[in-house]
Amino acid sequence: MKKILPPLNALRVFEAAARHSSFKRAGAELNITHSAVSHHIALLEDSLQIALFRRLNRQVILTEEGTALLADVAPALDQISLAVTTLTKNRGTVQLRVDTGPTFATRWLIPRLPSFLKANPNIDFRLRSSTSPVDFSSTDFEVAIRRKAQSRGGVQEAMFLPGMLVPICSPVLFKTLPTDPAEFEKHTLLHSFSMPLAWADWLSRMGVSGLPNARSLVFEEVGMTIEGAIAGAGIAIAPAYLVADELRSGKLILPMNHACQEGHQFRAFYTSMRGKKDAISRFLAWLGSQGAAAKGDGIGVELKPMAQ
Numbered sequence: 001m002k003k004i005l006p007p008l009n010a011l012r013v014f015e016a017a018a019r020h021s022s023f024k025r026a027g028a029e030l031n032i033t034h035s036a037v038s039h040h041i042a043l044l045e046d047s048l049q050i051a052l053f054r055r056l057n058r059q060v061i062l063t064e065e066g067t068a069l070l071a072d073v074a075p076a077l078d079q080i081s082l083a084v085t086t087l088t089k090n091r092g093t094v095q096l097r098v099d100t101g102p103t104f105a106t107r108w109l110i111p112r113l114p115s116f117l118k119a120n121p122n123i124d125f126r127l128r129s130s131t132s133p134v135d136f137s138s139t140d141f142e143v144a145i146r147r148k149a150q151s152r153g154g155v156q157e158a159m160f161l162p163g164m165l166v167p168i169c170s171p172v173l174f175k176t177l178p179t180d181p182a183e184f185e186k187h188t189l190l191h192s193f194s195m196p197l198a199w200a201d202w203l204s205r206m207g208v209s210g211l212p213n214a215r216s217l218v219f220e221e222v223g224m225t226i227e228g229a230i231a232g233a234g235i236a237i238a239p240a241y242l243v244a245d246e247l248r249s250g251k252l253i254l255p256m257n258h259a260c261q262e263g264h265q266f267r268a269f270y271t272s273m274r275g276k277k278d279a280i281s282r283f284l285a286w287l288g289s290q291g292a293a294a295k296g297d298g299i300g301v302e303l304k305p306m307a308q
Contacts, residue, residue: 006047011073013040014052018070021059095124096279100145101194102129103223104266107242108161108294109145116286123279131194131221136271142280144269145287147239155269158284160291163264164240164303165202167255170232174253177235181206181256185214188234192225193218198237202260226252239264240299248300259303266291 013036016026023037030037045052052066062070100109105127117125126141134144136155147163167184169177177187181203189199189211203210217234219225226243229236230251240259246252268287270280 006044007040010040010044010047012077013037014044014066015070015073015077017041017053017060018062018066019074021061023060093122093124094276094279095126096143096276096283097126097128097141098143098145098283099128099130099134099139099141101131102221103226103242104145105129106223107226112290115290116283119286120279120282123282134269142270142276143283145266146269147264147266154271156271157267157269158288159265159267160284160287161241161266161294162259162261163266164259164261165198165237165264166240166243166257166259166303167202167235168226168229168238168243168247168252169235169255170230171250171253173232173235174255177255179256182208182211184235185211188215188217190225190228190234190236191216191218192222192237193220194222195225195237201264202237202258205260206256206258239266240303241266241294244294244297244299257303 013026013030013032016029017023017037020026020029023041024034027034027037041053048069050065050069051063052069053060054063109127113125113127117123128141133148134146134155136144167181173187178184191199200210215234217228219228222238222242225236226238226246228234229238230246235255240247243252247254268284270284
């Protein structure tokens with residue numbers, strides 16, 4: 001069935017005249033003459049073969065049919081106006097999709113994100129959380145943030161924040177800890193499934209081959225491991241800059257301030273094949289500035305990078 005569409009401009013004039021109950025005031029709003037308003041209304045009435053207004057001396061009053069038409073036309077015109085406004089507003093907007101781990105997102109990236117959004121209003125920022133290896137060939141994001149290096153061809157990277165793995169524990173547990181890391185096996189070691197070699201890496205840099213007799217408690221993700229340490233469940237290993245607030249406040253303690261850094265830096269991975277070089281470049285520059293500010297702000301103690 002062919003759709004019946006009266007002149008849309010006439011409908012716009014009709015809505016204004018009906019709202020004001022005046023052709024004159026409608027003309028003033030639309031910046032057209034009184035006679036032009038009359039012409040549009042007459043054209044609409046002729047198209048519909050229906051009288052929409054009763055013309056009185058100094059005003060016009062909607063007929064019953066005009067009232068019914070206004071009830072449908074007014075919201076439809078509002079919807080068209082909204083669609084056009086949204087389209088115009090979004091012109092020039094570039095969508096930037098970033099993928100990162102949940103703990104890094106909640107503890108580091110999101111608290112700083114408002115400054116990036118404010119400085120880049122034309123970037124439609126989308127953030128998703130995952131810990132999967134970076135694979136730009138099968139996903140739709142433009143930037144991925146990880147700690148592990150990626151060897152896939154065509155992928156570029158920018159390091160913006162040292163990982164600096166450190167042991168952490170609650171203040172209460174700290175009072176009972178030995179100063180020799182080889183004696184940590186008398187306590188529960190908290191592990192992260194997403195960082196399975198963290199303890200082994202840190203201990204080996206301290207000259208300890210392992211703690212086979214230590215009780216282990218394994219969490220799915222680093223954020224859960226950090227919460228376990230805060231609760232006093234044991235000693236954990238975590239990137240220092242993800243627990244900076246807790247270290248400064250005293251909620252967490254470093255039993256030893258030796259940091260394992262090599263291979264644990266936070267990196268942004270990207271590819272130039274996405275056609276969004278400007279948005280990616282701005283985000284990378286912002287990450288670099290935020291990383292520098294975080295290092296300058298410190299974490300409440302002076303860390304000692306361990307020999308590689």
